Amino acid sequence: MLIKYIIALALPLWGLGGYAQENICFSPRIKTLQVKPNGEWGEPPVTLLSRGHWMEISFDDLQANYQRYTYSITHCNADWQQSDLLVSEYMTGFNNQRIDDYEPAIGTEMNYCHYTLTLPNEETRLLVSGNYIVNIYEDGEDEPIAQACFSLLEPHVGVTIDVTANTDIDTYERHQQVNFAVNYAGYSISNAVSDLKYVVTQNRRWDNHVEDLRPSSMQVNRLIFNHNRSLIFNAGNEYRRFEMLDEYVPTMHVDRMEYNGDYYHAFLFPDEQRINYLFDKDQNGRYVVRNGDNANNDTESDYFLTHFTLQMPQVPDGDVYLFGDLTNNRMEEEYKMEYNLLDHQYELVTPLKQGSYNYMYMFKRDGETLAQTLPCEGDFHQTENEYYVYVYHRPFGLRYDKLVGFQKLNYQQ
Secondary structure, three states: OOHHHHHHHHHOOOOOOOOOOOOOOOOOEEEEEEEOOOOOOOOEEEEEEOOOOOOOOEEEEEEOOOOOOEEEEEEEOOOOOOOOOOOOHHHHHHHHOOOOEEOOOOOOOOOOOOEEEEEHHHHHHOOEEEEEEEEEEEOOOOOOOOEEEEEEEEOOOOOEEEEEEEOOEEEEOOOOEEEEEEOOOOOOOOOOOHHHEEEEEEOOOEEEOOOOOOOEEEEOOOOEEEEHHHHEOOOOOOEEEEEEEEOOOOOOOOOEEOOOOOEEEEOOOOHHHHHHHOOOOOOOEEEEEOOOOOOOOHHHHOOOEEEEEEOOOOOOEEEEEEOOOOHHHOOOHEEEOOOOOOEEEEEEEEEEOOEEEEEEEEEEOOOOOOOOOOOOOOOOOOOEEEEEEEEEEOOOOOOOEEEEEEEEEEEOO
């Protein structure tokens, strides 16, 4: 598996496809791609369009030597397709600026270089609200090695969210129903029904996001979305957790640590197929980079070749993937698990930076794009999930979608 991984480092992965709004590492050299609003860990990638607010994008390049990287910024509509704005209409400065903030790893077995981009900066200021895609390029190349996505908000409307496990599909079993309302009192909208657009997501996933919504009822300056069947989500299960903080001492859910002369290996305890709800204080799929000394986490945390095993019968007509923020919530080829017929388990080895992780196993049926928590994790109405509602507005004559409302809810019974 290690030889297979090292060979893969030389193979670019251009053109993976997928939703435009996802963070994507197009090259397997690029790891730990993170987008932090105002530098805050764990927050959704949304911040205010006003002075004093910024977006931090960071990543590691496992090619340890400095590589000159540039970035370009694209403004997008609610559907994450490029808007009709000229570059000069949504940003100051020019695209293809260089990323100058970089640091090499210190004292690690797996060498890498850590890069950080902050927006706005001295060269670039963003002028309008909405969605943005930042593509990162090796100097002189036409294809990006990574893309990062975020949104800027000008809050004109209020959003309230309610979630219940009493749905039109079942009652306190496998699903959760999202209801929400939009209050636009004090904000001028010529036609609230046709001029507003909505996107609803669960746990920062985009494979099961919902759009093209219509209100179920209207009140004065208020739109209500209740009992919409498209807003019924599979409830899933709590994320699994582990920590890798020390090179020699196993920590949470780590069975043992080994060093083979080149890299450290972390062997997690085998996981089992879950058929019951399991309560846990998870972080809804997030991870945080840190080491046991909690010193210079970005550059002094090593990468461990991390061994995952899921003991369960092989599922036909599809594949099992490792899933969570550690995979950018994408079912990518490098996170597809292989089935060991002899030991009756799914297996995967992947390099992960020291830290605390949430993860789960997802099943994707052949020919489909939607990830399923069944049969690996199950769906249980008690599961604590985060839901986000985005509200966009395009007044008559405007050539882009403004983000005018955003709200998140951490649902738990």
